[in-house]
Amino acid sequence: MSQEFINNEIKKIIDDKEFNYPRNMAMAAAWVLGNLKGINLKVFDVSHTSSLSDYYVLASATNTTQANAMASEIVRCLRNHELNFLSKEGVNGSDWILLDAGDIIIHIFLETAREIYGLEELWTDAKSVSIPQSYYFSSEDAEAAGKLDDKGRDFF
Numbered sequence: 818m819s820q821e822f823i824n825n826e827i828k829k830i831i832d833d834k835e836f837n838y839p840r841n842m843a844m845a846a847a848w849v850l851g852n853l854k855g856i857n858l859k860v861f862d863v864s865h866t867s868s869l870s871d872y873y874v875l876a877s878a879t880n881t882t883q884a885n886a887m888a889s890e891i892v893r894c895l896r897n898h899e900l901n902f903l904s905k906e907g908v909n910g911s912d913w914i915l916l917d918a919g920d921i922i923i924h925i926f927l928e929t930a931r932e933i934y935g936l937e938e939l940w941t942d943a944k945s946v947s948i949p950q951s952y953y954f955s956s957e958d959a960e961a962a963g964k965l966d967d968k969g970r971d972f973f
Contacts, residue, residue: 819909819935823849827894835918842900843872846891846923850876851952853887858953859937872921875936877928881910882958884925888914891923928965 830836830845840862847860855876864871878884888908896902896916904917912930916923924936 820939823844823852823894824896826852827898830891831898838857839871839918842898842918843874843921844948844952846874846893846921847876847948849889849891849894850874850923850925851888851948852973854879854883854954855887858948859930860948861940861943862946863940863943865944866942870917870920870922871948873935873940874921874923875926875931876924877926877931879925881912884927885910885912888916888923889919891916924968925939934944955972 826848828846830848831841833841833844834964836844843860846918847858850858855878857875857877859873859875861875862875863869863873867873870931876885876887885908889901892902892905900918900921902916902918904915906917907914912927914923914925926934
């Protein structure tokens with residue numbers, strides 16, 4: 818994926834009138850995670866259940882290199898849209914990366930560690946936000962349009 822494509826897609830999400838701030842930033846982070854092959858994506862609206870943040874974004878990665886790439890790309894993309902990060906934890910080979918931007922908190926886990934921490938269990942009262950299929954690396958939309966390669970991947 819080219820940086821121009823990524824920047825254009827992020828801009829579309831942030832400018833989408835359906836998503837007000839900070840939901841637009843949470844959805845932009847979800848798009849980045851989905852397009853960098855993040856798995857088990859979740860976005861929770863915790864604005865009525867937590868005083869820490871308005872949105873939590875969760876994803877799993879299969880290895881630390883992928884997790885670090887996801888975190889770096891989210892920071893790069895959202896900083897371009899004036900979202901400041903207060904803290905970045907676990908970015909050097911940890912099984913859990915936390916990106917704190919105040920209004921949104923992004924959690925990136927290694928697949929094997931996510932179950933151990935069980936954060937979803939803490940937010941059972943939080944409203945789950947629907948993530949469009951088009952945010953994923955290989956989506957049903959791409960499959961229906963026949964844009965997949967011979968291994969079922971949608972690269973562009």
